Amino acid sequence: QKEVEQDPGPLSVPEGAIVSLNCTYSNSAFQYFMWYRQYSRKGPELLMYTYSSGNKEDGRFTAQVDKSSKYISLFIRDSQPSDSATYLCAMSAGDSSYKLIFGSGTRLLVRP
Amino acid sequence: ETGVTQSPTHLIKTRGQQVTLRCSSQSGHNTVSWYQQALGQGPQFIFQYYREEENGRGNFPPRFSGLQFPNYSSELNVNALELDDSALYLCASSTGTSGGAGVKTQYFGPGTRLLVL
Numbered sequence: 001q002k003e004v005e006q007d008p009g010p011l012s013v014p015e016g017a018i019v020s021l022n023c024t025y026s027n028s029a030f031q032y033f034m035w036y037r038q039y040s041r042k043g044p045e046l047l048m049y050t051y052s053s054g055n056k057e058d059g060r061f062t063a064q065v066d067k068s069s070k071y072i073s074l075f076i077r078d079s080q081p082s083d084s085a086t087y088l089c090a091m092s093a094g095d096s097s098y099k100l101i102f103g104s105g106t107r108l109l110v111r112p
Numbered sequence: 113e114t115g116v117t118q119s120p121t122h123l124i125k126t127r128g129q130q131v132t133l134r135c136s137s138q139s140g141h142n143t144v145s146w147y148q149q150a151l152g153q154g155p156q157f158i159f160q161y162y163r164e165e166e167n168g169r170g171n172f173p174p175r176f177s178g179l180q181f182p183n184y185s186s187e188l189n190v191n192a193l194e195l196d197d198s199a200l201y202l203c204a205s206s207t208g209t210s211g212g213a214g215v216k217t218q219y220f221g222p223g224t225r226l227l228v229l
Binding site: 043103 | 153155157160168219221
């Protein structure tokens with residue numbers, strides 16, 4: 001079993017839809033939770049960062065962390081075709097290297 | 113753009129050969145982490161260098177090795193290439209302290225795509 005599980009998709013939605021992306025994890029030591037966006041042939045770009053449980057909002061993006069359920073979510077409101085990309089969740093236990101453990105990514109396609 | 117650059121962008125090697133990949137950190141960053149991303153997968157942590165010393169290693173064999181230079185740029189070396197080494201290799205730079213690498217400030221470069229035939 002992988003430490004971080006993420007549905008690979010693809011997820012296809014019409015422009016303007018609310019998108020929900022999710023990850024589950026098994027390691028209770030994870031304290032730092034991130035969402036990255038990766039366009040084709042590019043490196044991952046940090047979208048959202050959350051420490052421990054709770055919600056965080058930034059523009060059209062909202063990140064939620066439920067440590068009791070070991071479940072994290074990213075919501076995208078008013079989705080745009082430019083949001084079409086692969087979304088990667090990543091987590092860290094905050095050990096000395098703060099190494100990131102990634103999910104396998106969800107491909108999102110927003111149709112005009 | 114993050115300011116992290118990697119070279120080369122693409123590389124083709126044959127099985128058994130050796131390869132060196134390079135990463136130039138964002139200005140002011142003293143920590144570099146390397147990740148391997150196979151097609152359709154998330155990045156996997158290879159190792160990290162903080163102030164020229166290895167500061168953590170993932171589940172990769174010793175034929176994966178690295179260096180960090182005084183200007184904080186870095187190299188990833190892979191010996192005895194295998195077909196499964198074909199992947200996108202990413203470096204991420206950050207501002208670390210003796211206690212850690214600054215988890216929320218890891219900025220990724222565009223990657224080097226390696227194909228092993």
